[in-house]
Amino acid sequence: MNYKQAILVRSDLKLPKGKMAAQASHAAVESALRAEKDLMVAWRGEGMGKIVVKVADEKELYKYVQEAKDIGISTAVITDAGHTVVEPGTVTCAGIGPDTVEKIDRVIGKLKLV
Amino acid sequence: MNYKQAILVRSDLKLPKGKMAAQASHAAVESALRAEKDLMVAWRGEGMGKIVVKVADEKELYKYVQEAKDIGISTAVITDAGHTVVEPGTVTCAGIGPDTVEKIDRVIGKLKLV
Numbered sequence: 001m002n003y004k005q006a007i008l009v010r011s012d013l014k015l016p017k018g019k020m021a022a023q024a025s026h027a028a029v030e031s032a033l034r035a036e037k038d039l040m041v042a043w044r045g046e047g048m049g050k051i052v053v054k055v056a057d058e059k060e061l062y063k064y065v066q067e068a069k070d071i072g073i074s075t076a077v078i079t080d081a082g083h084t085v086v087e088p089g090t091v092t093c094a095g096i097g098p099d100t101v102e103k104i105d106r107v108i109g110k111l112k113l114v
Numbered sequence: 115m116n117y118k119q120a121i122l123v124r125s126d127l128k129l130p131k132g133k134m135a136a137q138a139s140h141a142a143v144e145s146a147l148r149a150e151k152d153l154m155v156a157w158r159g160e161g162m163g164k165i166v167v168k169v170a171d172e173k174e175l176y177k178y179v180q181e182a183k184d185i186g187i188s189t190a191v192i193t194d195a196g197h198t199v200v201e202p203g204t205v206t207c208a209g210i211g212p213d214t215v216e217k218i219d220r221v222i223g224k225l226k227l228v
Contacts, residue, residue: 007139017131018166018228021138025121026162028139029146033158044147047195048140052132081161114132 003042004049005031005097006108008061011054013092019085020114023078023092024052030076031095039074043098053111058091067107068096117156118163119145119211120222122175125168127206133199134228137192137206138166144190145209153188157212167225172205182210182221 007024009015015023028050032040043049055061065075076095082088097104121138123129129137142164146154157163169175179189190209196202211218 005139007135009135017134020131021121021123021135021166021228022164024135025119025139025142025164025166029142029162030158032143044144048143050136050139052135052139114135 001049003098004101004104007052008055009093012057026078027093027095031074035074035098039098052114054114065094073097073099115163117212118215118218121166122169123207126171140192141207141209145188149188149212153212166228168228179208187211187213
């Protein structure tokens with residue numbers, strides 16, 4: 001696998017399964033659409049490698065998003081419309097990439113899987 | 115909201131949170147990329163409305179996917195590469211749409227949220 005995408009999920013929100021899946025999906029789609037076309041096509045062709053990892057809170061989420069931006073990786077921070085589980089406007093997760101495995105791991109290599 | 119996407123997740127597999135989020139994300143991206151450009155753009159502009167619902171098993175998943183196909187909704191059935199949680203090649207979930215809320219609900223309106 002040469003390309004992958006990472007989804008960062010806030011663990012402090014303790015999102016229920018379905019909510020997490022929906023929010024992660026938002027992040028995946030938006031970050032993929034923001035990636036350079038060539039990267040996206042290559043990643044899609046390979047089977048869209050993806051990992052879902054946890055960050056402690058909003059502050060940590062933004063820290064990793066900034067690190068990704070700094071090296072030119074596409075990002076998408078997702079806020080929930082919030083009618084049910086969390087307050088409206090709550091940042092729930094972020095998509096990072098797709099980009100090369102090397103670049104993605106440089107940013108999120110130390111984070112633990114959800 | 116005029117457009118939405120649905121993610122169907124097999125409840126019989128009892129996927130762990132992180133796995134479900136990753137598989138749902140695959141489904142969301144692939145089905146969105148397969149949708150007509152106009153639908154995708156309209157849906158994205160609206161904030162990518164999305165629901166994650168459960169189906170009993172693989173057979174039921176394919177039944178709803180076929181119903182979606184029959185009325186011209188984009189679909190994507192996702193199989194897991196399967197190194198950890200499930201057997202390789204296991205169908206885990208499916209993306210349906212984005213399309214109009216009316217069409218999506220016509221197919222999956224009776225399914226329960228995850």
